[in-house]
Amino acid sequence: MNIQIRKFYYGDIPEENTGGSTIPQQDSGAQNAWPLWEVFIRSKQGLDHKHAGSLHAADAQMAIENARDVYTRRQEGVSLWVVESTHIHASNPDDADSLYEPAADKIYRHPTFYDLPDEVKHM
Amino acid sequence: MDQLITYSLHLADTTLILAQRNAEWCAHGPILEQDIAITNITLDLIGQSRNFYQYAATLINQSAEAVAEPATEDSLAYLRTEREYKNLLITELPNGDWANTILRQFFFSVFQFGLLEQLQKGSDAQLAAIAEKSIKETTYHVKWSSEWVIRLGDGTEESHQRMINAIHNLWTYTGEFFIPAVYEKDVLPHVDFDALKSAWLEKITEIFTEATLSVPPASFMQTGGKTGHHTEHLGFILTDLQHLQKTYPGAEW
Amino acid sequence: MELIDLEKKFQEKIDKEIKIEPLDWMPEAYRKTNVRQISQHAHSEIVGMLPEGNWISRAPSLKRKAILIAKVQDEAGHGLYLYSAAETLGTSREQMIDDLHSGKAKYSSIFNYPTLTWADMGAVGWLVDGAAILNQVMLCRTSYGPYARAMVRICKEESFHQRQGFESLIVLSKGTAEQKAMCQDAINRWWWPSLMMFGPKDSESTNSDQSMKWKIKRKTNDELRQNFVDMIAEQVKLLGMTLPDPDLKWNEATKHYDFGEINWEEFWNVVKGNGPCNRQRLEARNKAHKEGDWVRAAALAHAEKRKNKLAKQDLAVA
Numbered sequence A: 001m002n003i004q005i006r007k008f009y010y011g012d013i014p015e016e017n018t019g020g021s022t023i024p025q026q027d028s029g030a031q032n033a034w035p036l037w038e039v040f041i042r043s044k045q046g047l048d049h050k051h052a053g054s055l056h057a058a059d060a061q062m063a064i065e066n067a068r069d070v071y072t073r074r075q076e077g078v079s080l081w082v083v084e085s086t087h088i089h090a091s092n093p094d095d096a097d098s099l100y101e102p103a104a105d106k107i108y109r110h111p112t113f114y115d116l117p118d119e120v121k122h123m
Numbered sequence B: 001m002d003q004l005i006t007y008s009l010h011l012a013d014t015t016l017i018l019a020q021r022n023a024e025w026c027a028h029g030p031i032l033e034q035d036i037a038i039t040n041i042t043l044d045l046i047g048q049s050r051n052f053y054q055y056a057a058t059l060i061n062q063s064a065e066a067v068a069e070p071a072t073e074d075s076l077a078y079l080r081t082e083r084e085y086k087n088l089l090i091t092e093l094p095n096g097d098w099a100n101t102i103l104r105q106f107f108f109s110v111f112q113f114g115l116l117e118q119l120q121k122g123s124d125a126q127l128a129a130i131a132e133k134s135i136k137e138t139t140y141h142v143k144w145s146s147e148w149v150i151r152l153g154d155g156t157e158e159s160h161q162r163m164i165n166a167i168h169n170l171w172t173y174t175g176e177f178f179i180p181a182v183y184e185k186d187v188l189p190h191v192d193f194d195a196l197k198s199a200w201l202e203k204i205t206e207i208f209t210e211a212t213l214s215v216p217p218a219s220f221m222q223t224g225g226k227t228g229h230h231t232e233h234l235g236f237i238l239t240d241l242q243h244l245q246k247t248y249p250g251a252e253w
Numbered sequence C: 001m002e003l004i005d006l007e008k009k010f011q012e013k014i015d016k017e018i019k020i021e022p023l024d025w026m027p028e029a030y031r032k033t034n035v036r037q038i039s040q041h042a043h044s045e046i047v048g049m050l051p052e053g054n055w056i057s058r059a060p061s062l063k064r065k066a067i068l069i070a071k072v073q074d075e076a077g078h079g080l081y082l083y084s085a086a087e088t089l090g091t092s093r094e095q096m097i098d099d100l101h102s103g104k105a106k107y108s109s110i111f112n113y114p115t116l117t118w119a120d121m122g123a124v125g126w127l128v129d130g131a132a133i134l135n136q137v138m139l140c141r142t143s144y145g146p147y148a149r150a151m152v153r154i155c156k157e158e159s160f161h162q163r164q165g166f167e168s169l170i171v172l173s174k175g176t177a178e179q180k181a182m183c184q185d186a187i188n189r190w191w192w193p194s195l196m197m198f199g200p201k202d203s204e205s206t207n208s209d210q211s212m213k214w215k216i217k218r219k220t221n222d223e224l225r226q227n228f229v230d231m232i233a234e235q236v237k238l239l240g241m242t243l244p245d246p247d248l249k250w251n252e253a254t255k256h257y258d259f260g261e262i263n264w265e266e267f268w269n270v271v272k273g274n275g276p277c278n279r280q281r282l283e284a285r286n287k288a289h290k291e292g293d294w295v296r297a298a299a300l301a302h303a304e305k306r307k308n309k310l311a312k313q314d315l316a317v318a
Ligand SMILES: [Fe+2]
Pocket: C044, C045, C048, C075, C129, C132
């Protein structure tokens, strides 16, 4: 596939137009990059923790505090979980059909499948 | 009453000047997450200082014999001079590196925590109320800064050395916490400053031990901030802080 | 599956408004375009902290100081969310930051203009955040899931940025003669650069527009720019100020404002590094990162020590 994208957008400036204030680089410092963590927030007592985003931290304790500082500045949560991103295992999107499609025809699992006389209220 | 006003101003000035210093990190922190973290502390401190200024302004306006211009948080923060400012010296020192900044925060927050506990127990209802709100913030500041002290003290050789330098820079400014000014003794007759100091030293020692750092021996301590005798730095801070209010007197922003 | 089928399936998903997620198959060019656009967007948020950060120490009241700090801090958060979104595509934040610092990656040119007076804080909030919000609202529906979700969070936070800017200009516009002049001067200086934020004209581009087809971008530069002009041309009246464009006038036929020609030479010059503050901005970012290096190293070293200590304790217990 050989697509040429020539249209430029806000926050999207084409590479060939770079230039000017290029500052010579020494080392990248990449060896000191902190690991990535996923953040889960319980927004209210009684609700599940929900994925909110990610961040970098040197260890779990710092990850929790960073999550507090980054993701709860507007009272978004009452409890936090953090998990180092490398520890998350995801299902393969290519398997989606075989994993999730088979549930589609089991309509008898849903309460609306059953016709009951109106006299039976609330069941 | 005058003593209470002065004391409130001392608390307000101290938190404002520390906020002003910490705010210098905003957009310049060592990593995004920590840029955001220290800025949260800055915002807490500004909030605290505004509460103290507002209280001072209320007291001034109640006591003054009909002044034309009532005092406000901004008139107190923006129109008082170097010698009128009563902040602790340690807050006006330049930030230095990250080690110096987090160590100052640690020294200050541990002290402030003990003080706020006392204010909560004090006879002045408004100070007690502000203290009650502030102490939750300060609890986090203590935690955050303690962890950084441990991390840098027991991190790399370089970070350890930088912590030693920071201790060397700051130690002589910690005595001022516990040497009460006349107005402090007056407002806080129930506070035992020696006990406050022992509790502070105990916490410092605990964290320093974990950080593999040693607590310096008792030595000469700088004082003067509480009575308006400052370092040379304060003048520059105020020049910046008060620039617009002084250039355009009386304007609303 | 054949590449051609994968591409077809991919495009079908896009057409059906199904979001693309990190582990889904995607054309390499889609990945690259997203990394470039998201990281440039992230860089813009981070570099954008500098011109406003510049006035934090001098904010004229404690309330304004708190607002400004909170706003600049929000931009740090936005940069963080966006770097995270780009990281899901397999490029590390460190790599992106290196590209910014070396001058290889770009950021929005608007932040290469200086903030000269306090009124610039209002003008930046109103015009620059205002222009950014139009783009960001559109991007909430962009096709790449993590980017779209980051934008939703960002838009929620942005909503106070433009308002605080406009409100502070209202105060200036009702203030002393000096304040009014300061207000008009800031609008004059920020108006054209804000229009440039939307990028070159649509007509500059001749080829098929892949970004639109992939729904990374959902409106063209000119569409967004016109939205912006229509919005600001009305709001400026509330300030009793004017926009520095003699050609600006309502067009009854199009139901839009007509406006004058942007100085494209200036635009490309600033993009290429010749703006008033390009060098200072990059230097400031480089400095912060470089001076943070030992801090990041120490935190890692300590985390490692702590882990080892815990492991030893576990062994002892066992
Ligand atoms: Fe922005």
